[in-house]
Amino acid sequence: MNTLVKRSDVAKLAGVSEATVSRVLNNVGPIREETKNKVLQAAKALNYQPNSIAQCFARGKSGNIGVIVPSFPKVHMLSTYYFSEILSGIGRRLGESNYSLLLVFQPPDQPKNYVQLFQSQKIDGCIILGAKNHESDKEALIHLHHLDLPFIVVNQTYLDYPFHTIDAEHYEGSYKAVSYLINKGFRNIAFVNGSNDFSNSSERFAAYKDALKKAGIEPMENWIFQGNYSRSSGIKIAKEIAPLIPQLDAIFAANDRMAIGLMQGLSELGYKVGKDFALIGYDDSDIASMVNPPLTSVKVPLFDMGKIAAEKIIQMLNHEITEQIHIRLPVTLKERASCCKQIT
């Protein structure tokens, strides 16, 4: 039933050989104008679509940009604001190009054989999301780098390696958030961080300590908590934080999902955001403005980070990049109603 038009059909209608059809359509070798016109007319009449795989094969290209997304058995990773926004940004830019977006799901416990994606010509370039400080991540990236394969890492910075990266000003954003709380008169500020496997977690932690110290406040070891950027980890930490609430003024959470987990967990234990404690989230995800009270948060331009990553990969493939890319986009504080505490 499948009646796709083949090169041989064009050759037959034009009355030439298949090789001639190829030469005309790939624009190689000397061809008489008359022959060329016959082939082009036949191709048009039959609505012949040159086989892009064959073309890519001839060029050694797939026409695809791979996007690596970490994949965990029970987590709907693409349903998180963080990944979906970056992916939307990548898709927006690739949609304007001739490249297609190939999603590659990477389970954390599987070998990160990104080079094979190039070797098997599945992709021409690669955007890596969710990369960590782990040895296995670094080795995989070093391998790509040594082979001079085009790739860029989003939202993760490796200080000791010259990888191309698109990141955001997480130190500055976190410093701003904590200073904002201090300026509101809060001095007893807890911090709920994500995993230290990410450079942005370490940057937030450094900024938290620095902002407190700048204000003459000594960071308290037992006011620092670590979740895994999920809402459930926020709910879990709420139980640990609850006994401290009478002393605490405010909590700075390293993303909105954990902040909302804290809101919900503490609410169940009788403590209300904006009344018993102030709360700042991070990312400024769409939920931040939907919860009650709306959540003050640090806006990270995730969509733009994805868009720029795609732009830079396209430039690499066009050989327009000569120096290491290390872009860090600015972040901004979005003030909402969650940063109050009733004075008792």
Added chain:
Amino acid sequence: MNTLVKRSDVAKLAGVSEATVSRVLNNVGPIREETKNKVLQAAKALNYQPNSIAQCFARGKSGNIGVIVPSFPKVHMLSTYYFSEILSGIGRRLGESNYSLLLVFQPPDQPKNYVQLFQSQKIDGCIILGAKNHESDKEALIHLHHLDLPFIVVNQTYLDYPFHTIDAEHYEGSYKAVSYLINKGFRNIAFVNGSNDFSNSSERFAAYKDALKKAGIEPMENWIFQGNYSRSSGIKIAKEIAPLIPQLDAIFAANDRMAIGLMQGLSELGYKVGKDFALIGYDDSDIASMVNPPLTSVKVPLFDMGKIAAEKIIQMLNHEITEQIHIRLPVTLKERASCCKQIT
């Protein structure tokens, strides 16, 4: 710098021709055991990865499943719960297979040339999201169908065409939602639907009317509103609904995003969910449990719909499907605190 191993390198090390390497690795033609071992050992020593494009080209396959996602200039489509969940489900199943996921962004005003994706061998099969009742959508699908190309439509049913579809029981879900409100004693129930371009919108509308009629309530023309499934359309409709609130008991919204827009818009006008009116959403997105009061909603198994769509496409490509697929998954009502109204 790019030191990818080529077929010629394997041939050289094994001391055979490139054609022999191909025959061994593709397992075609008669080959002496000794030659075969030499080639395999050389391939192993060099860590040679057979070129998957070349393999696919030989087989006429790309190894990719295309997923069509509608793309609008200002909307981050993948960041909506609806699309990201379906995509997560598709990704989960494809991640367990040898197929890769090729994302195809389809602007609504551009020709829907899905056949070309097959002709140019970008994809072997296709999952279509966001398809409408429009002529241009139907024509594109009829074209695929006539060419016997493997595709499946998610969450859209065409009664007059024998397309493979994965859908959900939207009539039953909506009937359940409206009946639930009636059983709570509410009789004055408004309905905020999405676009009638989608079969699920029409199903919800039919169920809304039927459930009311079953209870002896005549549907009121001016209590039926139409948004576009976005939060901003909910906020906009809030202004139209506000003057009716004193008479209205409850609102049934065709998705959670519009329901949350209604909550926010009506809250700004002084009307509170769970106090001045009851509210039911649809989809049971992650936000439903995060808003205050938490939103009663109809849970649609979007992740599973994506997973099954991928499963069925793989079966089609394995020639394991002989009959039309028309699966409709059940939906369930998730009761939360938004379905109260204070009796005054």
